Amino acid sequence: MSGKKRVLSGIRATGRLHLGNYLGAVKGMLSLQDNPDYETLYMIADLHTMTTPYDPEELRVNRREVVMDYLAAGLDPKRSIIFAQSDVPEHTELAFYFATVVSVARMQHLPTFKDKVKQYPKAVTMALLNYPILMAADILAYKAELVPVGVDQEPHLEIAREIARKMNQTYGTDFPEPQRFETSGGYVPSLVGEGKMSKSVEGSYVNLTDSLEEIKSKVAKIPTDSGQGSEISGGVKTLMEFVELFEGKEKRNEFENQYRDKGLRYGEIKSELSEAIFKELEPIQKRRVELEKDTKYIDKVIAEGAEKARKVAQETVLEVRQKMGLA
Ligand code: ATP
Numbered sequence: 616m617s618g619k620k621r622v623l624s625g626i627r628a629t630g631r632l633h634l635g636n637y638l639g640a641v642k643g644m645l646s647l648q649d650n651p652d653y654e655t656l657y658m659i660a661d662l663h664t665m666t667t668p669y670d671p672e673e674l675r676v677n678r679r680e681v682v683m684d685y686l687a688a689g690l691d692p693k694r695s696i697i698f699a700q701s702d703v704p705e706h707t708e709l710a711f712y713f714a715t716v717v718s719v720a721r722m723q724h725l726p727t728f729k730d731k732v733k734q735y736p737k738a739v740t741m742a743l744l745n746y747p748i749l750m751a752a753d754i755l756a757y758k759a760e761l762v763p764v765g766v767d768q769e770p771h772l773e774i775a776r777e778i779a780r781k782m783n784q785t786y787g788t789d790f791p792e793p794q795r796f797e798t799s800g801g802y803v804p805s806l807v808g809e810g811k812m813s814k815s816v817e818g819s820y821v822n823l824t825d826s827l828e829e830i831k832s833k834v835a836k837i838p839t840d841s842g843q844g845s846e847i848s849g850g851v852k853t854l855m856e857f858v859e860l861f862e863g864k865e866k867r868n869e870f871e872n873q874y875r876d877k878g879l880r881y882g883e884i885k886s887e888l889s890e891a892i893f894k895e896l897e898p899i900q901k902r903r904v905e906l907e908k909d910t911k912y913i914d915k916v917i918a919e920g921a922e923k924a925r926k927v928a929q930e931t932v933l934e935v936r937q938k939m940g941l942a
């Protein structure tokens with residue numbers, strides 16, 4: 616465990632990973648895994664999956680899907696601890712202790728909470744309200760300092776910092792104030808031209824496992840206009856953001872100038888963009904085909920990861936119990 620700084624991140628088991636998860640989170644996870652100054656812990660956020668309506672059978676499948684996507688993208692169980700959130704019950708225990716220093720009003724006013732309420736108005740549960748507290752516990756169970764996640768998670772990180780401060784002031788713990796580790800794709804827009812790409816929003820995403828044909832048909836659906844005008848907005852802006860992410864800033868500038876000048880031909884642009892996306896995903900897909908053949912290996916990775924993660928989390932929980940008067 617050495618004096619290395621720790622890194623924690625996770626992805627909900629709500630489906631296969633998409634370009635937003637890859638660019639906003641996994642790329643950062645990979646670069647920190649390669650950095651010898653950090654000890655990296657990456658989880659499948661299966662408990663967070665339960666904060667919105669879900670199907671138990673699908674959850675069982677998706678837990679493995681996320682690990683397969685992780686490994687195919689380059690996460691390595693020899694260099695990172697890969698585990699499932701629910702296999703380390705210390706997270707939920709710590710979340711309860713943390714809940715004692717957070718007000719209900721603070722949770723209700725979070726923009727992330729309001730977004731999910733809008734998405735699932737009939738399923739506003741206590742688990743959903745508690746989401747950010749559990750996330751703080753995920754991070755602080757390991758006293759992690761860096762968290763490679765997308766821009767959408769920033770309000771939750773602020774809560775984690777507030778909890779760390781409050782715990783330190785009140786109970787004399789030494790929790791760090793975790794910071795977001797940024798990547799260039801920290802906010803990947805939805806293909807439908809509104810909001811962010813999300814696993815749980817149908818039509819919004821391109822999965823890492825999509826074929827070139829699937830990518831082409833999804834990209835074709837990005838809403839566009841006549842191809843000419845003075846101001847770029849909506850779906851055209853989304854398209855330009857994807858061009859920048861996969862073909863570079865210069866290409867985007869070139870297209871934006873053409874938009875204001877002689878006009879754009881979206882058919883060609885979308886087809887070229889789809890090829891560029893596929894080129895980035897192809898090596899990941901090849902590795903995934905191999906991993907899919909060996910579900911036993913996937914289960915072994917998660918089981919071993921849980922054991923390693925628990926050792927660290929147990930120390931933190933013991934310390935918190937002592938300082939809070941429970942031991
Ligand atoms: P769900 O719709 O189930 O919430 P999601 O697509 O939002 O799924 P999460 O599992 O909530 O994915 O998030 C996993 C990681 O991916 C987080 O670090 C999150 O910040 C990041 N992420 C999610 N969507 C995007 C996006 N569109 N752009 C950049 N990062 C993203």
Ligand code: MG
Binds near residue numbers: 627813
């Ligand atoms: Mg999400």
